Amino acid sequence: MKITIVENYGEMSKEAAKILAAAVKDNLKPVLGLATGGTPVGVYRELIEMYRNGEISFKNVTAANLDEYVGLDAESPQSYVSFMKSNLFGHIDIDPSKTFIPDGKAKDLQKECDRYTELLADIPRTVQLLGLGSDGHIGFNEPGTPFTRHTHIAELTQDTVKDNSRFFASMDEVPRKAITMGIADIVSAQTVLLLASGKNKARAVYDMIKGEVSEDCPASILQRHPNAVIIIDKEAAQLL
Ligand code: PGA
Numbered sequence: 001m002k003i004t005i006v007e008n009y010g011e012m013s014k015e016a017a018k019i020l021a022a023a024v025k026d027n028l029k030p031v032l033g034l035a036t037g038g039t040p041v042g043v044y045r046e047l048i049e050m051y052r053n054g055e056i057s058f059k060n061v062t063a064a065n066l067d068e069y070v071g072l073d074a075e076s077p078q079s080y081v082s083f084m085k086s087n088l089f090g091h092i093d094i095d096p097s098k099t100f101i102p103d104g105k106a107k108d109l110q111k112e113c114d115r116y117t118e119l120l121a122d123i124p125r126t127v128q129l130l131g132l133g134s135d136g137h138i139g140f141n142e143p144g145t146p147f148t149r150h151t152h153i154a155e156l157t158q159d160t161v162k163d164n165s166r167f168f169a170s171m172d173e174v175p176r177k178a179i180t181m182g183i184a185d186i187v188s189a190q191t192v193l194l195l196a197s198g199k200n201k202a203r204a205v206y207d208m209i210k211g212e213v214s215e216d217c218p219a220s221i222l223q224r225h226p227n228a229v230i231i232i233d234k235e236a237a238q239l240l
Contacts, residue, residue, distance in 0.1 A: 001223060003209065003230045005237045009197040013042030015231050016129070016195055020047060021056050023127045023191070031062045033128030033186070035139075036083045037164075039195050040129060044088040051092045058094040062123050066130070066139040066186070068104040070153065070177035078167055079104070102151065102179035109153055113179060117150040120185045128189035132196040135159045136204040136217035140180035143216050149182035183221055191227045194219065196236040205232055206239040 006012050020043065024030045034040070050056040065080055074081040081101050089099055100119060106112035130138050137143065140154040156164070156176055165171045186192065196205050208219040209230070222228040 001209065001225075001228045001230055003232070005240075006231060006233055008233050009042055012195055012197055012231050012233050013046050016040075016043045016193060017046030017050065019191075019193055019229065020127060020129065021050055024056055024058065024061055027060075027126055029060055029062065030126045031064065031123045033125040033181075033189055034063050034065050034084065034088070035129045035131050036065065036067070036080045036087075037131045039131035039197060041087055043129070043195070047088065048091045058092045061094055062098040063089075063094065063100065064120060064123060064125065064181075065099075065101040066128075067154075067178050067180040068102045069175040070104045070109065070179060071175050072104055074103075074105070078173075104175075104179055106179075109179065113151040113153065116179065116181070117185065120151070120181065120188070125189035127191045127193055128186055130186070130192060130194040130219075132194055132201055132204050132208065132219055133160055134163055134200050134204055136207055136219050138183070138186060138194070138219050138221075140178040141183050141186075141218045143218060145183065145215060145218055147183045147187075147215060147218075147221050150184050151179060151181050154178050154180045183218060187221060187225055191229060192222055192225050193229045193231070194222060195231050197233045199235040199238060201232075201236040202239045205236045209240060 068080045072079045102116045142157045161174045165174050168174050207217040213220045213223050
């Protein structure tokens with residue numbers, strides 16, 4: 001693991017954006033695995049800025065998102081389709097037909113999981129961006145999820161429902177299920193870039209880096225990844 005500790009969220013976002021921009025510039029057909037939530041918003045802001053300044057183009061980029069809530073319409077403001085549009089895709093020159101997000105409204109959810117797993121195998125990711133759940137989850141792979149799983153339906157833990165309720169009018173509105181890339185899909189990326197900011201991530205950061213590799217802390221699998229890049233701010237690093 002290559003661990004970088006930076007001052008704050010802004011610096012974390014800038015460092016991560018540099019890595020993603022380099023992946024886009026240095027590859028003919030870059031594939032980015034992308035994430036949602038509060039963590040990557042600043043990274044996306046930086047990338048949009050680079051695009052506006054003419055430093056980078058996303059024309060050749062393929063993007064595959066980590067996850068989507070089950071049951072939300074794509075048009076719902078809380079869906080990850082909406083999130084990606086308003087925080088990144090709507091502001092850059094990426095080809096929408098090359099952006100992929102699991103369909104949380106699919107009639108046959110298992111079939112949708114299998115389709116997404118196959119898709120991911122066809123587009124190996126150059127870099128997979130990740131946030132970190134306060135319970136150590138990556139994607140929606142909650143503690144206890146086998147490392148060998150591919151895309152599947154995950155039940156959100158109470159911690160995650162609570163953490164994500166800030167994006168909804170109330171806790172009751174947070175979907176309890178999501179389709180998520182599995183850990184086996186996540187670690188198949190050439191580089192995994194995990195970001196964490198703030199003191200509520202400090203325990204999960206500690207377990208990920210200093211704890212045993214264990215399904216109790218899904219992110220600990222990154223200790224075994226040949227090219228895991230971890231960028232965290234001082235607050236998230238406070239227990240190290
Ligand atoms: P956050 O979530 O970026 O909103 O803190 C991280 C995650 O749950 O992976």
